[in-house]
Amino acid sequence: MKWYADGATRFVRQVVADLLAVGWVWFWVWFALNARDGVLSARAPGDGLVDAGGRVHDAFADAAGSAGRVPIVGGDLAGALGKGTDAGTTLANVGHAQIEAVETVALWVTVGLIAVPVMFLLITWLPLRVRFARRAYAARQLSASGRTDLLALHALNTMSLGQLARFDDDPVDGWRRGDPEVIAVLASRRLGRLGVRG
Template sequence: MKWYADRPGRLTRQLIADLLAVAWVAIWIWVATTAHDWVLELRAPGDGLVNAGGDIRDVFTNAASKARDVPLVGDDLSGALGNGTKAGETLIGVGNTQIGVVQDTAFWLATALVVVPVLFLLITWLPVRLRYALKAANTAKLRDKPDLLALRALTSLTPKQLAKFDGDPAVAWRTGDLDVIEELAKRQLAALGVRA
């Protein structure tokens, strides 16, 4: 395959288009990572719940273990304080759930912000580049077959381009006019940016 044209004008346009495609991907990666970081800031309340739940659990666990030493009511008091430990664990669970939701949202948002624009680019830009690469490579293989290139030029050049020839280029091609055939072949190669 021939990815780039030989002629400077078309080569410049192709390079600019490719650089714009790379910039497009880079911009969307930057947008995605920025959005990911912003969404992750929303996990702060979940972190707070986990920390508060851990503190509550630790306080009630220590109080319950010390309450066992109280004569007569120690076991009952320890059991009642144990419920506070469960409340702390519940807060930790709720905080972890919120953190998980925020992290999942950040991940999927960032993924969507990269995948959708890149898919759009692949659907629009890549087929054009592949089509050119295949067409230019196949046309370059015909450099030593000017008759075929001339025939292709007769079918692909615009009427305005064909009108610039002296006389009818189709008749000249049919009669084997080498000058016209060579000029048509050159124009066909030039149309794809391929050197003659």
């Protein structure tokens, strides 16, 4: 495959377009990562709930342990305080659920902000680059194998009426007769339009 034209003007345009494509992807990755960080900052309340739930759980567990050493009523008191640990666990679970929800939103925001612009780029820029590469490669192969008459025929088929009218003689007749000068001019025009040197 031939990814870049031989002519300087078209080569520069292709390089600039490729650099813009890379810059486009870089910008959206950077923007998406910053947006993700912004969304993740909303997980702070969830972190607070997890910490508070852990502290409540530990406080009730310690109290139940201490109450268990009280004579006669220690077992019942420890059981009652032990149920308070469930409140701490529930609070921590709510915090974990909130953190998970925020992280899920952050993930999908990041994926969306990267995937949509990159898909747009792949739909618009990539087909143009691949089409150029295929055409340039095929034209170079035809030229290298000496089949310039096919390039000349393609030039005849793709030239505008104004371009055809600029010829002094009938280029179609010259092509039909196999006139090497006409074929060379037409093939050279087609190669030039494709960005390939003959």
